[in-house]
Amino acid sequence: MGAVRTKTIKKASRVLIEKYYPRLTLDFQVNKRICDEVAVISSKRLRNKIAGYTTHLMRRIQRGPVRGISFKLQEEERERKDNYVPDVSALQVSSVDVDAHTKGLIKSLGFGDLAMTVASNQPHGAFDRRRKGGMRPTRGGAQGGAKRTGAPRSGPRPPRTAAPAPKA
Incomplete structure (x- = not known):
């Protein structure tokens, strides 16, 4: 179980990090000494x-x-990420490879002026319809994805016993 931390502890830690982030480390002993120096606890x-x-x-x-928690280094990093502009736009494409059927659909929608090249109808790889996730045990508990058949179980089935009558 994790430690229960009060609002006081959380607030003090956040203020400590915001003010003294460059001095703090990932080591508890060092952080304990810094707490002693900078705060009256x-x-x-x-x-x-x-x-x-x-x-x-x-x-x-x-x-x-x-x-x-926000401190100067984190704010500068966030601003740098927000202001980033890529050299080449991901949305700007010179031409798109489509099949003949798709090209017909695009023309029927009124976008015939887009730069398109018709690719062959053959798929790049064989389409595999098998279920992803590997072999899983079936409901019967058989390993390796064995299929259940309509065949009876091996050995006789145990006789059914009547449930005891409820006591009044």
Whole structure:
């Protein structure tokens, strides 16, 4: 089970990260010492909880942006991603390869002026209709995807017993 963290611990950790992000690391011991230096925390237990949650958030920040925390480095990264303009647009295509049937449909819709080249009707690879996901056991418990047949089970079926009558 995970630790229960109060609103105080979470708020203190977020403020600590926003103000002192460059000094904090992924190491609990280092973060504990930084908490001691920069904040007045009433008890050792509370300090350790704040340092632990700060370390946890620092690990999450390494993977990507964390909701509720914004610091300069993260904001600059977000702006850089938002302002990125690719050299060649993905939407700008010189010509499209289609089959004859598709070309007819496009012309009937009124887009006949698009640059299209008619490709052969042969598919690139053989179409496999088998189910994805590999061989799975069937309902009967047989391994390897064995099919159930209408044949009787091997051996006699155990006799049915009557259910006991409910007591009143």
